[in-house]
Amino acid sequence: MAMRPKGGPSSWSRSAWWPRRLPRICRWRGCRRCRGTPLRRERAAPGPARSGGRCRSTIAPPCSRVTGSTARPWCSRATARRGSARAGAGGSTARDISSSLQGLRVRLRRKERSGVRNRAGGAEETDRGVRRAAAHGVRRDGHRRRRLGDGGVVARRGARYPLGPGGSQGPAPGSDDRRDDPDPPLLAPAHDGAAPCLSPHAGGGDPVGHLSRSLPAGDAGELRRPRGGGDAGGAGGAVLRYRFLRHVSLPRRRLRHVHPLAEPPRRQPSGPRQARAVSPVRSRPEAVQLELFTHRFAAVARQMGEMLRRTAVSTNVKERLDFSCALLDAGGELVVNAPHIPVHLGALGLCVRRLRETLAMAPGDVIVTNHPAFGGSHLPDVTVVTPVYEGEALLGYVASRAHHAEIGGIRPGSMPPGARRLVEEGVVLPPLHLARGGVFAWDELRERLLAPPYPTRAVEENLADLRAAVAANHRGAEALRSLAREQGREAVGRYMAALKARAEERLRSALARLPAGRSAALERLDDGSPIAVALEVSPSGALVDFTGSAGVHPGNFNAPPAVVRSAVLYALRLLIAEPLPLNEGILRPVEIRVPEGMLTPPFPDDPAAAPAVVGGNVETSQRIVDTLLAALGLAACSQGTMNNVLFGNGRFGYYETVCGGGGAGPGFAGASAVHTHMTNTRITDPEVLEHRYPVRLDRFAIRRGSGGAGRWPGGDGAVRELTFLEPVAVSVLTQHRVERPYGVAGGEPGLPGRQRLVRATGEVVELAPVDGCEAGPGDRLILETPGGGGWGAVTPPGAAAAPHTAPKPPTSRD
Structure with missing residues (x-):
């Protein structure tokens, strides 16, 4: 384009610069529209090469019909391109082109108004407008015209494109011929800020699927007939092409315009099928919806973990990432977790259920504990649990467990190798309310952490990490409430149950592939303490029996029940060869039998009389997994x-x-x-x-x-x-x-x-x-x-x- 003449804005009008340049501008744009180039990398019809969105060729071929190559008498811009660059030298004048553009704008407004009438039963009038355009071999798109190539049609926002077999015009969607047409139409709805999204519409036949991803506004997709004249399902199909989007084969259909202000189309019953409204959640969980909810649930746990990492102070949490976050349902069962520590995650469900039995919970409450008798692992692992309510309804629980590198005990690090009693390993926190109704009791918690006989050596660091855990739980609770408000409380609970049911189904399938019968394995700690396991697989499930393992360990290698449960859950999860969140649905077809001893020690109320467990969490848990893997082979x-x-x-x-x-x-x-x-x-x-x-x-x-x-x-x-x-x-x-x-x-x-x-x-x-x-x-x-x-x-x-x-x-x- 020529540079702006010198002399200020007034020189434009004096020299009549813009009227002389307008024909060339229109020819540049017109030739592109007349060619109907579908995408930057693919052209539906031959034409000059482009660079930066402009044509370099000085001559553009005339537009051709869908079934022929006759030039269009109305396409003056294609003819004008052969002439001089200036108006009046073989091309149209600026006034003629301006009038043509104004006429296109008027037709666009009429078309939009007809789309509104289409919702009220004015489909026939709108179809006539499209048939007039089809007679010339083009499809109207606002004020633009685009030529079809190879039987394709360019789908853009606000446009309606009927497409019949061979590129010809099919029966109108509102006509009586629809009942004789075996191919119901497809809808190309337009949304604010998005190009049309192709979706099924039952006009007398079964829907063929749904393409849920909308195209960005201003970008064009192309519905083209595949090479060979057919698709995956038969002849006469079409292929949707779009940048960054895989090619999706669609059967031969007609496209019908849906106005941007119109409601989304609804599926109609066909034959014995029941009519079902299109909604974010269906009455019966489907695979796609379940996968979406699974990722939404996992995002809650990941957000919690990121909040905890960013706000924590200690090196062990902030740098070593020795923490875990999880989402649990209203019954206290583990639903989904972030990819954190397996020994933590498998124990959180049992911990939450024990806390529910011990303390009453209400909105705004926060519970804290590290006691191994209440689902804890060992004393350095402090668990923070928050119930999540939406109004008066309990949605579920969010829980975080972080390892505090210093929480008291007879040696620095709170994992003394010579500990014999639980109290020697650090400060014992039985289940207590850190907050009631949103009011926190930090001073009371500080007193407990500094209480004798073996107080913590880093109380400020402990409190800072606990505040980070509370913040992480708050973030998870808000995310879960937001999901419930968006999708509904019943939907959240239903898909939590569906996720656990899917895990149960996958494990049953994995167990069915194992040889039926009994397999056993025996491993020993370095001090000779045995860990025995017998695995019995039957059509009804599996039995994991630890009979024959050592009695209560004299040192600190006693494993609490939650740790044993975590190890079994982890080992069985290895049998499922697909991405699946670690949840307690895996344990439904499994019976775990653990006699009292090293793997299930007794815990009296007095910590000074309870056995030490610090090594059971970190070492015995690993040896349990080794034994289970030996039994499973x-x-x-x-x-x-x-x-x-x-x-x-x-x-x-x-x-x-x-x-x-x-x-x-x-x-x-x-x-x-x-x-x-x-x-x-x-x-x-x-x-x-x-x-x-x-x-x-x-x-x-x-x-x-x-x-x-x-x-x-x-x-x-x-x-x-x-x-x-x-x-x-x-x-x-x-x-x-x-x-x-x-x-x-x-x-x-x-x-x-x-x-x-x-x-x-x-x-x-x-x-x-x-x-x-x-x-x-x-x-x-x-x-x-x-x-x-x-x-x-x-x-x-x-x-x-x-x-x-x-x-x-x-x-x-x-």
């Missing part, structure tokens, strides 16, 4: 430990879990230096670790060769070396320092772990699997984590590998 043993390392003094406490080798399986090798099974935390960044604590990270590497050999080898463990810069108390809680992670089907076991303290003087102190010591400035802690077990016998060099067959689950392991 799913994979070789992973490192089987969390490699817990703690150090601190009177002013701070630090806690971390270190990665190790993963077990191999049929068709895959084990991963190296990863967290497995019941843990899913992140390691602290070296910069954060060295900035906040008096320690230096000297080495963190893969322990090469520690994985078990096999056709598919186990993953390698890791080596981590820390140098302390001031006096600290060091504690380690580990496993697989004596017992090696087992291999399966001839695979070799992984190497056991090892830890030692190298004094500044050069003295080396070997540390036991569960041990504690005092370290001074310059002392180094070297931790070597176990490797994973291998799967399958190693093939000798030159020998052909035997075909893989899934092994039968072992009957016992010693």
Whole structure:
């Protein structure tokens, strides 16, 4: 386009600049409209190449009919393009073009008014307007005209495009011929700010589906007949093409205009079918709606986790992400979770149900606890539960559980290796109201955290993380209430139940693929304590029996019932080979039988008489999973430990879990230096670790060769070396320092772990699997984590590998 003449705005009118340029502008735009180019990358008809939306060719071919190539007498712009660039030299004048544009605007307004009459029964008049345009081989779209190519039609907002077989005009939607037409029309509704969305409309036949994604305003989609003249379902179909959208095959249909102000179309009954209104939620849950609600529920938990991470203060929560968030239904059953810590998530349902039995809850209440007898895992894991009400109706619960690296006890870090009683591990919080009716009792909670005999060493950090948990729960409660207001309370409850029912169905299908009968496995802790499990699969479900496991552990390896339940839930979830949230519907066809002992210790009211449980949550839970995987024959043993390392003094406490080798399986090798099974935390960044604590990270590497050999080898463990810069108390809680992670089907076991303290003087102190010591400035802690077990016998060099067959689950392991 020519540059604006100098001399100010008045020169435009004096030189008559815009009337002389108008013909060329109209020809530029006109040729594009007359060609009917559907998309930037695809052209329905031959035409000049474009660059930046403009035609470079000086001659445009005349528009052709759908079934022929006769030039249009009304298309003056295509003819004018052959002439001079100026008006009057073989082209139309500015006045003629302006009049044509004005006429198009008038017809557009009439068309919009006719669309309104169409809702009141004026479809026949509107159809006549379209048939006039069809006689010229074009479809009108506002003030634009676009040519059809290959039997296609361009769908844009506010337009109505009848399309019959072969590109010809079909019977009018309002005519009597509709009952003789086997193909009912499709609707192309237009919405504010969006281009038409193709959806089914039963005008005498069955709907063919629904394309729920609308096109952005101003962008064009194209409904074209596929090559070969047919579609997936038969001949004469059409294909919807649009940028960033997959091609969707549609049967041969007519398109009918729906005005932007009209109500969305409703499906009509066909034959014996019942009429059902189009609504966000149907009376019977469907797969698509259930998937949408599943992601909406999961988004609630993810938002909670992100809020907790951002607002927390402690390194363990903010950096290591040692927390979990979940959504539970009105009955207190786990529905969906964020991808956090499995040992936390499986226990939250039991925790909420125990709290409901103990305390009365009302709107605005917040409950806090860490007691293992009420669904807790161990004392550092503090749970915050908030009931969610919409008015007087209970929608469900949101819960968050975070690990506090310091909450009291006889040693810094609140995971003392020598603890024998629950009170020695830290401050015990039985279920109590942190808030009643929206009024919080922070001062009362502070007093409890500082109460003897073993108060917390970081009360301000504890309170800050608890405030972050309350904020996370508040965010989740608001998101759930918003979903209920949007979709309805009944719909939320119905799809929560449907999600659990789907999990139950998937597990039943997975159990049906297992060999019927009984399989058993036996694993031992490094101190010799047995963990026995027997799995019986029947058509009605499965029985998981832990009879034969050790009695109450004299140390801290007792696992509360919630931890055992979490391990079983996690192991059974591995049988389902599809994305599915971890929820308690998986446990419906399963009976868990646990005799009193190490896996279900008794908890008297006095914490000084209750058994210690800190190692049961982090170590026994891993060994339970190893035993279940051996009974199921799913994979070789992973490192089987969390490699817990703690150090601190009177002013701070630090806690971390270190990665190790993963077990191999049929068709895959084990991963190296990863967290497995019941843990899913992140390691602290070296910069954060060295900035906040008096320690230096000297080495963190893969322990090469520690994985078990096999056709598919186990993953390698890791080596981590820390140098302390001031006096600290060091504690380690580990496993697989004596017992090696087992291999399966001839695979070799992984190497056991090892830890030692190298004094500044050069003295080396070997540390036991569960041990504690005092370290001074310059002392180094070297931790070597176990490797994973291998799967399958190693093939000798030159020998052909035997075909893989899934092994039968072992009957016992010693």
